[in-house]
Amino acid sequence: MAETLSARLGTPWAELDDLAGRGATLQETVLASLLGVWSSRTAPEVYADVKTGKSGWSRLLAAANRIPKQMEVEVPKALRPAN
Numbered sequence: 001m002a003e004t005l006s007a008r009l010g011t012p013w014a015e016l017d018d019l020a021g022r023g024a025t026l027q028e029t030v031l032a033s034l035l036g037v038w039s040s041r042t043a044p045e046v047y048a049d050v051k052t053g054k055s056g057w058s059r060l061l062a063a064a065n066r067i068p069k070q071m072e073v074e075v076p077k078a079l080r081p082a083n
Contacts, residue, residue, distance in 0.1 A: 004079050005033045011043050018044040022051070031057055031071075034078055038064040 005011045011033040019029045024047055032043040032050075039046070039060070049055040061068060 005030065008079055008081070009033050009037050011036065015043045019047055022047065030075060030079075034075065035060050035064060037078075038066070 002013070002016045005016060006013055015033075015036075016029065019032060022044070024032065028047060028050075029043070032047040035041070035046045036043040046060060049060065050057055058068060061071070066074060
C-alpha cells in the first residue's frame with residue numbers, strides 16, 4: 001500500500017515512515033495522505049491534528065469539500081492506476 005500511496009498520491013516515503021512510526025493504521029494513513037494532497041499539507045501534519053484533538057477526520061474532510069460518504073468513491077479512484 002505504501003508504494004501505491006507514494007506513486008499515485010505523491011506522498012513522500014519519509015511521510016509514510018513518519019505515520020507508521022506514530023502508529024497510524026492503514027485507514028488513517030490513506031486518509032491523512034488524501035487530505036494532505038487536497039489541503040496542500042503533509043500527511044503527518046493532518047494526522048497530528050486529528051491525534052492531538054485539534055481537528056477530526058470529518059471536519060478535515062468538510063474543509064476539503066468532501067463528505068464521508070464520498071470517500072467510498074474517492075479512495076478507490078485516487079488509488080486506481082492511471083490508464
